[in-house]
Amino acid sequence: MKYASSRLASVKPSASAWVSQAAKLAKAAGEDIIDLGLGEPDFDTPPHIIEAAYEAGKAGETRYPPTDGTGDLKQAIIEKFKRDNHLDYEPSQIIISNGAKQVIFNALMASLELDDEVLLCAPYFGQYKDMVLILGGVPVTIQCGAETHFRLDAASLEKAITPKTRWLFLNLPSNPAGAVYTEDDLRAIGDVLERNPHVLVLSDEIYEHILFDGEKFWSFAEICPALKERTLTVNGVSKAYAMTGWRIGYAGGPKELIAAMTKVQSQISSGACSIAQAAAVAALNGPQDEVHRFCAAFQSRRDLVYDRILKIDNLTLDPPAGAFYAYIGCTDLIGSKTPDGAVIEDDAAFTNFLLQDAGIACVPGSAYELSPFFRISTAASEAVLTEALDRIEASVAKLKLGN
Numbered sequence: 001m002k003y004a005s006s007r008l009a010s011v012k013p014s015a016s017a018w019v020s021q022a023a024k025l026a027k028a029a030g031e032d033i034i035d036l037g038l039g040e041p042d043f044d045t046p047p048h049i050i051e052a053a054y055e056a057g058k059a060g061e062t063r064y065p066p067t068d069g070t071g072d073l074k075q076a077i078i079e080k081f082k083r084d085n086h087l088d089y090e091p092s093q094i095i096i097s098n099g100a101k102q103v104i105f106n107a108l109m110a111s112l113e114l115d116d117e118v119l120l121c122a123p124y125f126g127q128y129k130d131m132v133l134i135l136g137g138v139p140v141t142i143q144c145g146a147e148t149h150f151r152l153d154a155a156s157l158e159k160a161i162t163p164k165t166r167w168l169f170l171n172l173p174s175n176p177a178g179a180v181y182t183e184d185d186l187r188a189i190g191d192v193l194e195r196n197p198h199v200l201v202l203s204d205e206i207y208e209h210i211l212f213d214g215e216k217f218w219s220f221a222e223i224c225p226a227l228k229e230r231t232l233t234v235n236g237v238s239k240a241y242a243m244t245g246w247r248i249g250y251a252g253g254p255k256e257l258i259a260a261m262t263k264v265q266s267q268i269s270s271g272a273c274s275i276a277q278a279a280a281v282a283a284l285n286g287p288q289d290e291v292h293r294f295c296a297a298f299q300s301r302r303d304l305v306y307d308r309i310l311k312i313d314n315l316t317l318d319p320p321a322g323a324f325y326a327y328i329g330c331t332d333l334i335g336s337k338t339p340d341g342a343v344i345e346d347d348a349a350f351t352n353f354l355l356q357d358a359g360i361a362c363v364p365g366s367a368y369e370l371s372p373f374f375r376i377s378t379a380a381s382e383a384v385l386t387e388a389l390d391r392i393e394a395s396v397a398k399l400k401l402g403n
């Protein structure tokens with residue numbers, strides 16, 4: 001019996017989830033594994049947010065919420081967009097879903113025709129591509145390498161746009177490379193898009209609050225107001241507030257698109273969990289000191305990882321300016337040999353070697369469509385990161401370069 005539809009044939013499970021699952025199984029079997037695969041903060045949700053959820057439950061907020069989100073959370077999101085991004089939205093321009101992932105899926109489901117193209121800036125969050133494939137679209141990768149600090153440049157965008165382009169996806173700051181765009185970068189992208197009125201923009205800003213070295217965050221629609229009516233600004237509470245398990249993501253965008261996304265969501269999941277929405281209100285409206293504390297911790301971990309990688313021969317790292325990953329280059333190790341004589345053919349072979357030799361679980365660059373790199377999550381304590389980097393250094397030293 002064949003169960004899966006042909007639409008699913010080209011879709012892969014999430015690489016980071018797969019790596020973490022493999023790490024969990026190896027750990028359960030007694031192996032000494034450090035899992036740097038999954039992208040989630042290692043902090044606990046701040047207590048005032050948990051308290052708000054408890055209070056909501058006691059107050060009877062336990063029934064089906066409106067499909068597009070509760071009035072209270074919509075209002076908190078409207079205020080957040082105004083306060084942080086100088087963007088004005090009305091309640092009809094906001095949707096709340098089960099995580100930013102569902103927001104993105106809804107948007108594609110609501111808008112893609114068969115064979116519509118979606119421009120993705122590699123290295124990119126792998127699930128963008130799989131969602132496009134599930135829905136019959138065509139993911140088009142634009143390579144944005146270390147020479148542009150993993151940022152999309154206007155000329156590459158111009159070249160990639162065709163009459164079939166439906167969406168451009170941006171991720172500010174980006175997973176996995178931590179790329180942060182300047183105002184000028186965004187304006188240059190906006191100029192190209194103004195000449196291409198058939199293209200919509202999805203700006204995934206879920207790592208907005210995790211920025212280093214005093215960088216300022218720019219939301220795409222804030223910098224390109226002429227494109228606001230074509231932009232879906234996606235955000236969520238998972239990363240900034242250590243709320244990955246609560247599953248609340250949201251977006252602001254054109255009213256008609258939001259209505260179409262709400263229609264999709266009404267057929268799939270209805271409104272997101274009422275208690276989690278109450279918790280998200282407390283996250284957005286409440287004190288933000290924990291967000292700053294998390295960010296400071298991610299910055300000192302970024303510093304630690306950057307300093308160590310610079311000292312390891314044959315690895316390279318463009319210092320991430322945001323998010324909580326390091327996207328490490330391993331070009332010089334491709335073609336090298338392990339002590340057993342196996343050839344490191346690509347970054348997947350390298351991450352496999354790290355898992356076997358060092359007990360380090362991390363994700364190969366091929367999962368993000370830009371090789372040869374590997375991503376480690378820096379959402380781990382400095383002690384764990386130090387131990388992981390010691391092990392990576394020792395394993396890299398075992399590889400024989402050349403013939």
Ligand SMILES: Cc1ncc(COP(=O)(O)O)c(C=O)c1O
Nearest residue numbers: 039099100101125175236238249
């Ligand atoms: C770029 C990016 N967008 C969206 C998500 C998903 O966020 P959520 O937990 O809100 O579904 C992630 C999670 O890893 C991500 O890295």
